[in-house]
Amino acid sequence: MGTAELQDLREQIDRIDQEIIALLSERFKITEEVGIYKAEHGLPVQDINREAEQFGKIAELSMSRGLRPEYAVGVYRCIIDLVISRHREIKEGRK
């Protein structure tokens, strides 16, 4: 592989990153709404039953796409942990 191919691969990565950021932004906007609902209704910030369902689907989807499920599960664990900490902030009335 030469430098032109390396550059091409990096351009592909940059395009994918733009899509990931757009989707993450959408996802966090929706989880913000869920956090507000939970705070208003006195619901717990974490729902481990919902997470168990999600992780099952994430592992299946990953395998069907040829992605190592532990990669997707690791990424989602980070995302969901951030959502939970944001829900805690909302519950405590922090902006």
Ligand SMILES: C=C(O[C@@H]1C=C(C(=O)O)C=C[C@H]1O)C(=O)O
């Ligand atoms: C968004 C929610 O809150 C938390 C965050 C989740 C997520 O980011 O997908 C899933 C379950 C909860 O632990 C929810 O309960 O639906």
